[in-house]
Amino acid sequence: xxxxxSSDDKTxxxxxxxxxxxxxxxxxxxxxxxxxxxxxGGGAAGLWLLAGPLGDTLERVLGASFGFDRAQALDSxxxxxxxxxxxxxxxxxxLPLFALLMVLALVGPVLLGGWMFSTKSLSPSLGKLNPVKxxxxxxxxxxxxxxxxxxxxxxxxxxxxxxxxxxxxxELMALMMMPLGNAMADALAIVARCTALAILMLIVPTLMxxxxxxxxxxxxxxxxxxxxxxxxxxxxxxxxxxxxxxQQQQAMARARMMSAVPTADVIVNNPTHYSVxxxxxxxxMRAPRxxxxxxxxxxxxxxxxGEANGVxxxxxPPLARALHTHVDxxxxxxxxxxxxxxxxxxxxxxxxRARQQGGLRPSLPAGLSVPDEYQVPEEAQGTAExxxxxxxxxxxxxxxxxxxxxxxxxxxxxxxxxDADAGAVFQPSAKPGPDGGATTDPRVGS
Numbered sequence: 093x094x095x096x097x098s099s100d101d102k103t104x105x106x107x108x109x110x111x112x113x114x115x116x117x118x119x120x121x122x123x124x125x126x127x128x129x130x131x132x133g134g135g136a137a138g139l140w141l142l143a144g145p146l147g148d149t150l151e152r153v154l155g156a157s158f159g160f161d162r163a164q165a166l167d168s169x170x171x172x173x174x175x176x177x178x179x180x181x182x183x184x185x186x187l188p189l190f191a192l193l194m195v196l197a198l199v200g201p202v203l204l205g206g207w208m209f210s211t212k213s214l215s216p217s218l219g220k221l222n223p224v225k226x227x228x229x230x231x232x233x234x235x236x237x238x239x240x241x242x243x244x245x246x247x248x249x250x251x252x253x254x255x256x257x258x259x260x261x262x263e264l265m266a267l268m269m270m271p272l273g274n275a276m277a278d279a280l281a282i283v284a285r286c287t288a289l290a291i292l293m294l295i296v297p298t299l300m301x302x303x304x305x306x307x308x309x310x311x312x313x314x315x316x317x318x319x320x321x322x323x324x325x326x327x328x329x330x331x332x333x334x335x336x337x338x339q340q341q342q343a344m345a346r347a348r349m350m351s352a353v354p355t356a357d358v359i360v361n362n363p364t365h366y367s368v369x370x371x372x373x374x375x376x377m378r379a380p381r382x383x384x385x386x387x388x389x390x391x392x393x394x395x396x397x398g399e400a401n402g403v404x405x406x407x408x409p410p411l412a413r414a415l416h417t418h419v420d421x422x423x424x425x426x427x428x429x430x431x432x433x434x435x436x437x438x439x440x441x442x443x444x445r446a447r448q449q450g451g452l453r454p455s456l457p458a459g460l461s462v463p464d465e466y467q468v469p470e471e472a473q474g475t476a477e478x479x480x481x482x483x484x485x486x487x488x489x490x491x492x493x494x495x496x497x498x499x500x501x502x503x504x505x506x507x508x509x510x511d512a513d514a515g516a517v518f519q520p521s522a523k524p525g526p527d528g529g530a531t532t533d534p535r536v537g538s
Contacts, residue, residue: 104320106313114313120205121309125245125301127200129294134196136287138189149185153178204302205309234308245297252293256286346390349421352383353394354401358440361405362412367391369398370415370425372437379424380433385416402447404440408460411436413468428463435460 106114114120139146156178164171257264260282267275315323325331353359356369357380369384371377384394398405411432419425425433435457442454 101316102314102319104315104317106310106315107320107323109323110313110315110319115208118208119309119312120208121305122201123204123298123301123305125241125294125298126204127197129291129298130200130203131193131196132294133291135189135193136291138192140284142189146185146189150182153182153185204305237304237308241297241301245294248296249290249293253286253290256289346386349384349386350393350397353397354403356383356398356403358436359394359398359403359405360412360415360436361391361395361407362409362416363407365391366409366412366416367394367398368412368415368419369394369403370433370437377424379430380437381424382415382419382421385419385421387416404443406436406439406456408436410462410467411460414462414466417468418466426466428466432460432462 157175160171160174164174263278263282267279270278352371353369356371359367359369361367366387367385367390368382370380371383372380386394395405411429414429415425439454439457445451446453
């Protein structure tokens with residue numbers, strides 16, 4: 093009952109891994125009927141094609157074997173040498189037929205299930221000597237199917253042969269009245285037709301056996317849902333372990349990100365949710381780059397690390413949401429944000445200088461506007477994080493040139509009105525392109 097219940101539970105098709113494992117163990121679909129049909133059919137066809145030269149050679153060999161002279165009769169060595177010569181000649185004549193049969197014997201099983209060589213099925217196993225399992229195999233459904241198939245095949249082929257010979261009974265009786273040569277020729281023709289008819293009848297069990305073997309093999313390899321789950325754990329890994337690995341990887345990535353916060357030039361915050369750290373190195377970077385970003389607990393940790401290391405922090409919720417959503421880690425800011433980031437960096441530089449040299453704290457930058465395409469409503473932040481930055485890659489055209497010129501103008505105005513010596517601040521500049529247009533070449537202004 094336990095085996096039947098276990099078999100009933102296996103309702104799922106075998107997975108590719110299960111099929112490959114069974115193949116390595118030597119379990120592939122095989123059809124004996126297909127191999128038998130090919131072997132008999134190919135052998136009969138080869139014998140028919142080679143009948144002329146093969147008959148002539150065998151007739152000469154038999155004639156030489158039954159005729160011998162006095163020297164052969166009195167000298168055994170001469171007789172043995174003659175027998176070896178005749179045997180070699182007969183073997184050479186039969187060699188093409190034997191080669192054909194050997195090829196068919198190898199090709200027949202391979203047609204169903206493909207070529208497979210496995211030593212595992214040949215390894216000794218005490219389970220194969222278990223009499224209980226042996227009796228179980230003898231009375232199994234597979235053994236019963238093989239028995240019924242053999243009986244049906246014998247009845248079909250035997251019945252057709254008997255019916256044919258019964259229809260040829262007059263010709264068979266007439267052979268006794270014919271000369272020997274003609275009788276032998278007619279008898280061989282009847283045998284050849286009877287053999288061909290019997291081989292053709294094997295097509296029926298072959299066509300029935302091939303689909304049955306495929307179905308039976310697939311049924312043996314069926315799996316239960318529990319087996320499929322266990323296989324997924326073995327091949328893909330335990331989901332809990334994978335989750336812990338992902339957590340460790342995220343923790344390591346977060347630690348690397350946090351180590352870059354002290355080197356940031358400014359941290360843009362949305363005090364309740366988001367923090368983004370920016371850095372810009374004159375001569376090494378084309379534009380400011382995001383070195384750390386996060387939300388909630390990660391954002392709080394970024395602010396704590398930045399505050400401990402004296403990194404200037406600016407509260408600008410729209411800008412923080414835009415940077416957090418549209419700029420990935422270690423990526424440069426898009427051109428559309430050049431102007432507003434230039435103002436933020438100018439303020440950060442002035443704040444650092446005031447801390448180092450003393451003086452009044454610079455006023456916070458006012459009117460930090462984010463372009464409409466980079467606006468992220470606070471309630472839409474969760475879904476906007478999955479979208480890529482619109483216009484992250486600009487075309488050479490008027491809008492991009494206007495954005496760069498506006499950013500450059502803002503930087504120049506900022507420096508002229510607030511502090512001409514505030515330090516190195518990012519700004520883009522335009523250089524004439526080969527066609528007379530403007531191409532972007534971000535540089536550092538003072």
